[in-house]
Amino acid sequence: AMCVNDIAAQGAEPLFFLDYIACGKNDPALLEQVVSGVADGCVQAGAGLIGGETAEMPGMYAEDEYDLAGFAVGVAERSAIVDGSGITEGDVLIGLPSSGVHSNGFSLVRKALFEQAGYTVDTTLDELDGKTLGEVLLEPTRIYVKALKPLFQAGVVKGVAHITGGGFIENIPRMIPDGLATRIELGSWPVPPIFDVIERAGNVEHTEMFNIFNMGVGMVLAVAADRADEAMALLSGNDEPAYRIGAVVRKTVDDVELA
Template sequence: MPKAVTYEDAGVSIRKGDEVVDFLRTRNKSIGGFSGLFPLKTAGMKKPMLVASTDGVGTKLLVAKEAKDCSTIGIDLVAMVINDLLVCGAKPLFFLDYYATSRLDIREAREVLEGILKGCEIAKSPLIGGETAELPGLYAPGDFDLAGFGIGIVDGAKAIDGRTIVPGDLVFGFESTGIHSNGYSLARHVLLDRAGMSVKTRVKELNSTLGAALLKPTRIYTDLAAALVKSKAVVKGFAHITGGGIPGNLNRVLPKKVDAVVYKNRWDTPPIFKMIQRLGPVDYPEMLKTFNMGIGFMAVAAPSEQKRIFKAAEAAGDTVHLVGEIVKGTGRVRVEVEG
């Protein structure tokens, strides 16, 4: 008589899944139930509204796998979701994750989840649940993917949507930590495939290995948003600079009767972008619509708010530049050299 087959024989280990949940419970005792509970406080809000966002980290995962370093990829996941919530003026409330793999590697899973927990700590948005899935046959051996889900709250009466932006307003850019989590298919194609480098290659102009530069975690702008609220700065529009770059994200908050003129010489482009452009070679317009080029978050406000915005950025530990202005137009973003 043939030996009885188990679920683990088919590639799914309930025991390993339980180990992951037990690990998470050491960090948050509420994790592990069928759902997560969160107390909702709406005092002082005229029109409380929940705000939702979901995202992933794309092929940056492949760089982490090649470098055998998944310690920061979880921070990226939290950042991509939370920064999108901040754009409308929302305060992040909580975070959920989805981790899917061919076969669960406990060491790798813990490393990823430690990063997610660290990101949630930075974002001040607790992880209250999620899903860890072993999917043999759906993912190739050794592969995994991540998705994150965040919920925030905003007073609908004070939500930031860009509709009050007018000619004469100023555009402020807050520096990124590097590539963040977009454009990695192009970055990998240029640096690893065409230039023949590896994640272990020491690059003088980056002052680090290529892997370390590519895996710098995405900046989370929660402290910046809180500092801006505390400063009482009136921000008319925010933009999280992700896929599509500055032109493809700042335009999403512009009214149809204005343009944003962004002067690319008002901040220093980080070396990693210059290297990708040179080694590709990649034309500048292609760089601009693929990467953040050193600016990870943007704000539009009246000139009278400049002092408050700069002080708030300093208080939050962010570097800000006055990068442009709003003029009459048709809802486009023009990136130019000043003068």
């Protein structure tokens, strides 16, 4: 998901993915589940799973441990690459919701929930609608390739920020030209309850949460104000939820402002 989302954030189309699985002991049933999940993600991204490598290393990993890595290749016409260079003051920011924590911040997740709060993966909390912490934390990262494609084809997107490690504060400025910044309107999108649970359990400052997690927004798009309605309509027409979460402003501070 992280590989193909990074490709999509540049206006490119993922072509294929290759995986690498390292383990302490080759467990065919387990590896079948892992590869099946990778294949499902490739279907969502419209990419092919064309190969991979499995390494059994009992001296490196315990019998019940495995490690995953992989990479994707994508393609775009040079003239169609979305690099944020055309972003101007007054452009609208549109947020596409995440499916949860996605794939970053888990060192803090473990420390806050399991070490400090004493929860386990089987803990259920009222805020999580009857799901266990394990179920919520292992919700697959959302893949945005198909959601973004119609917007790229229509030429309405000026810039894309994939909200990974570093959250809002580190990722959004990467697509913004010098001299500009973004003003984010808190409360303009629903924040999944798992983030409130993490913030409370770990006694994390609210602003710091935006410097670590996606806080319910996995992709942020910059579009011209006069095409924002068009972009929202394209997303709605494909049953893709989206929220207007802010705007591009003239830079007055070094970081993203949280209003």
